Amino acid sequence: MTTLYLSDDTSSRAAGADRLAAAWHARPDVQLVRTSSRGAFFLEPMVERDLPQGRMAWCHVEPQDLDRILAGDGGTPISAIPFLAQQQRATFANFGVTQPLSLDEYRQQGGWTALERAREMAATAVIDELRTSGLRGRGGAAFPVWQKWETARAVASPVKYVVANADEGDAGTYCDRMILEGEPYRLIEGMLICARAIGATAGAVYCRYEYPAAARRLAEALARAEAAGLLTVGGASFPIDIVRGAGSYVCGEETALLASMEGRRGEVQAKPPYPAVSGLHGAPTVVSNVLTFAMVTTILARGGAWHASLGTDFSRGTVVLQLGGRVKQPGLVEIPFGATLRDALERFGGGMAEGSTFKAVQVGGPLGSLFPEPELDIPICYGAFANRGAILGHGGVVVYDQEADMVELARHFMAFTADESCGKCTPCRIGAVRGHEILTRIQRGDGLLKDLTLLRELGETMQAASLCALGGRAPYPVLTAMEHFPEEFTGRLRPSEAAVGAVKRKP
């Protein structure tokens, strides 16, 4: 009997993992263990087995490759895959190693030690540990985590909530999905640590509708943790519920998320009051992203000082990049902050996919700025990105090649915002529709030169006056596309206008 390891992650299955499982199911000489994914999705479906020389991997496996794998013919040592070997995994260290729902394996890998430590500390000491760590929220806003917790802790209230934001709506991101599917106990542990620190009475995970497998896995993990008596805080039971979203992007914004949890329209509310003071049903509520809670677990296990020793000045710890688009090696990358974008794309992305030449890269989801080739030497950290008016967001990195039409892309982003705007504030609700109209006009060749000016002014208004980051950030991909690829826009204007545009652009 040979034990083979095969990932049970949605993307691994989408690449064909289940096809292998079905084909090998009846083989008496094979024991198939379904694990979390290493995140090297370009190699999936990937099958692993232990040999005397260590863990070996077979990549792009087809059902008929089984005999070759059983014979030990041809595999690559995991340690010799540069994409994985060059990473500095902390929060994703166990990915590809453990079975997602095994409480025993989670404990063997050091699970629950962070919570046990937090339980022995004073609430303020737990928050101090996070302050030392320098952890900032990983959902996109990058707010200091300790500060949010301290605010919620300091409010006297018989009811307080911990809410994990699993709305991961930014296209190009999937690290929260991987945590929910691959190591849900790490999220649960982080939520329990937060509950311990702020004195919360209940928790919930707001999980997007597009992640059915993640929601099922999490529900099973919660049931097992509950059965094992793990869902307690200060001796009292601490129920954690799952609430499903229904396809709205703006529900990733914390006030909209809370409104949606209460069953209402997912409309953004002006802050203050902050949810940490008055959140779900008016009670103090810490809302943090899934990855943030997972990192809290890592930090309490390894110490705030360890976390602070990684990264750069105001960007401590590791950044989790999710490579997608036209790179050769799309997948999950966890490295300390500070590497350049170019380095990440070359060392991990492996350059461009076959037949593609680099045109631009978008970092931070649909609200993130576009970077052309000359700007790739920017270090990946909050400060450097903020200085350029860019964001790291949730770590999504999408690479576009020569086939990307910048006018179409800009139109797509405005259409997206118009579609997803909650409608609460005017700049976003109306601005996105007008922006979309202007770009549609340019796209069909009816644009005037003044339309480009109008688009810039509209963008400035949305940036300055929108209630949340959806309207406030929506102009950035559009304006950076216009800034770096102006000829694609002026070239589409009415013929007479295009000539004027060309003259005007001369120095």
Next chain:
Amino acid sequence: MSESDAAQSRRAAVREIIARVIGAASAPTATPGAVAPRDGALTCALAIQEVLGYVPQESIREIAAALSVPEAQVSGSLAFYPDIHRKPTGRHHVRVCRGESCMANRAEPVVRALERALAVPLGDTTADGRFTLNGVYCVGNCAVSPTVMVDDCVHGRVTPDSVAALLDQYR
């Protein structure tokens, strides 16, 4: 005019689902101070949709009555969410991803191929009621894109040429 049998049994099903959702939230075992989001209109609607495939019009009145809130509030809430279907959908829900990674990886030709294979545009249901075709904005399968999701199953690296075989699995 009396309700048809179908409408009557549908209404009964809706009532039963709402009662189950609200019952679970107010069960005597529920911890005081526990999150009780399951009493919301959205949770009720999602539960109805899970059973019936869509949220029929009469659900609005039933949810509103059960929660003691105005019908307009329930209607307004549900209208906000793109994944709440107010019309019957096909037996299989085909969602093609139009997120940035999929677009960069040539998803638009896949969209066209699906529209051709099913002979309906995005947003429509095939005449035989078997498939509803919709766009979706990212299902987190960006590293194995382009992506087509059928019901709960995610398919990766889809090409225009592989669309027919993919749909055949559901015929």
